[in-house]
Amino acid sequence: MEERLRRQLDFALEIDKEKNIFRQTHLSGHGRRENDAEHAWHMAVMAYLLREYANEEIDIARVMLLCLIHDIVEIESGDTYAYDEESVRTQKQREDAAKEKIYSLLPDDQKREFVSLFDEFEENRTAEARFAHAMDNLQPLILNDSNHGGDWKEHGVSAGQVYGRHKKTREGSERLYEAADEIIRENIRKGNLKE
Amino acid sequence: MEERLRRQLDFALEIDKEKNIFRQTHLSGHGRRENDAEHAWHMAVMAYLLREYANEEIDIARVMLLCLIHDIVEIESGDTYAYDEESVRTQKQREDAAKEKIYSLLPDDQKREFVSLFDEFEENRTAEARFAHAMDNLQPLILNDSNHGGDWKEHGVSAGQVYGRHKKTREGSERLYEAADEIIRENIRKGNLKE
Numbered sequence: 001m002e003e004r005l006r007r008q009l010d011f012a013l014e015i016d017k018e019k020n021i022f023r024q025t026h027l028s029g030h031g032r033r034e035n036d037a038e039h040a041w042h043m044a045v046m047a048y049l050l051r052e053y054a055n056e057e058i059d060i061a062r063v064m065l066l067c068l069i070h071d072i073v074e075i076e077s078g079d080t081y082a083y084d085e086e087s088v089r090t091q092k093q094r095e096d097a098a099k100e101k102i103y104s105l106l107p108d109d110q111k112r113e114f115v116s117l118f119d120e121f122e123e124n125r126t127a128e129a130r131f132a133h134a135m136d137n138l139q140p141l142i143l144n145d146s147n148h149g150g151d152w153k154e155h156g157v158s159a160g161q162v163y164g165r166h167k168k169t170r171e172g173s174e175r176l177y178e179a180a181d182e183i184i185r186e187n188i189r190k191g192n193l194k195e
Numbered sequence: 196m197e198e199r200l201r202r203q204l205d206f207a208l209e210i211d212k213e214k215n216i217f218r219q220t221h222l223s224g225h226g227r228r229e230n231d232a233e234h235a236w237h238m239a240v241m242a243y244l245l246r247e248y249a250n251e252e253i254d255i256a257r258v259m260l261l262c263l264i265h266d267i268v269e270i271e272s273g274d275t276y277a278y279d280e281e282s283v284r285t286q287k288q289r290e291d292a293a294k295e296k297i298y299s300l301l302p303d304d305q306k307r308e309f310v311s312l313f314d315e316f317e318e319n320r321t322a323e324a325r326f327a328h329a330m331d332n333l334q335p336l337i338l339n340d341s342n343h344g345g346d347w348k349e350h351g352v353s354a355g356q357v358y359g360r361h362k363k364t365r366e367g368s369e370r371l372y373e374a375a376d377e378i379i380r381e382n383i384r385k386g387n388l389k390e
Contacts, residue, residue: 016237018236019233027214034214037236049305142207142208146208
């Protein structure tokens with residue numbers, strides 16, 4: 001097998017480990033914790049399903065790609081819980097080192113391409129990155145809503161923190177932000193989320 | 196929230212159940228069994244990574260979509276192990292009923308669209324479906340290879356059966372079929388797969 005394909009298949013095998021990186025979010029039906037690969041799959045399908053609500057014109061293929069690859073670095077750096085301030089503070093440094101390590105498995109042209117996609121998501125400056133971020137927030141919201149706010153209760157998360165996170169949802173989609181707001185208010189009303 | 200968005204979010208929540216549909220394939224590192232959502236994610240990333248090897252010109256966005264949604268019906272119908280002949284015989288009937296049920300959650304236009312994507316994958320008549328099928332075969336092959344053929348041994352699968360399945364890999368990509376053939380021959384040589 002030639003070197004190029006061998007490196008691509010080595011990378012394909014390496015990213016299998018993303019299925020062992022667990023998040024704080026639990027699956028619907030009060031299930032087990034979700035892993036990064038499942039989360040990325042769910043985001044990508046939701047992006048396609050909900051693309052009509054993007055604030056701006058988007059290339060849906062690139063949105064799906066951003067969703068699919070945005071957490072690969074966590075194989076090296078671990079998951080960062082959005083409401084863990086200390087972990088969020090060190091996130092960029094940890095992920096930059098992880099990014100260099102994992103994408104170096106790829107042939108150089110593809111390393112550049114995947115690093116560029118990862119950076120695009122992180123920098124959040126394109127319409128596609130903004131819509132992908134909306135999915136990154138909306139996806140755990142609907143799971144947590146279905147579980148009566150169990151993840152918020154477990155971590156003592158407040159409505160203010162949730163609204164802080166959903167500022168990015170609004171940058172990607174006003175309409176989906178309104179839906180998120182409706183879901184958040186309902187959870188406050190039910191006592192699932194503290195004000 | 197208007198009816199259309201409500202139905203889309205209900206569907207988004209329903210497909211969360213795909214994370215509980217487990218396959219016969221085990222994760223690398225002799226891990227637990229893989230679920231359908233993880234498998235679909237892995238296929239979609241691999242499709243993008245390996246798109247240069249497709250036999251025909253492909254719309255990579257549609258390939259990724261086919262990968263992402265091809266197993267959603269299994270929420271209703273359950274997983275069908277590729278080497279379980281009895282299960283394969285009843286697969287189409289079970290999946291057709293499942294398809295009608297699950298996609299009826301969507302607004303009509305999106306039901307038609309998702310059913311059409313599912314049918315495209317199943318009928319395997321487009322370049323995109325053929326490349327997606329190549330991923331559907333190659334992805335478990337690299338996991339099983341990394342685990343010294345554990346899944347084949349567990350189910351008494353023969354090289355003939357594996358080659359039978361990989362006919363579809365060849366229809367999507369001659370080059371990736373050659374790589375698969377190299378991997379299969381190596382596993383026969385090592386005694387991981389019976390001739």
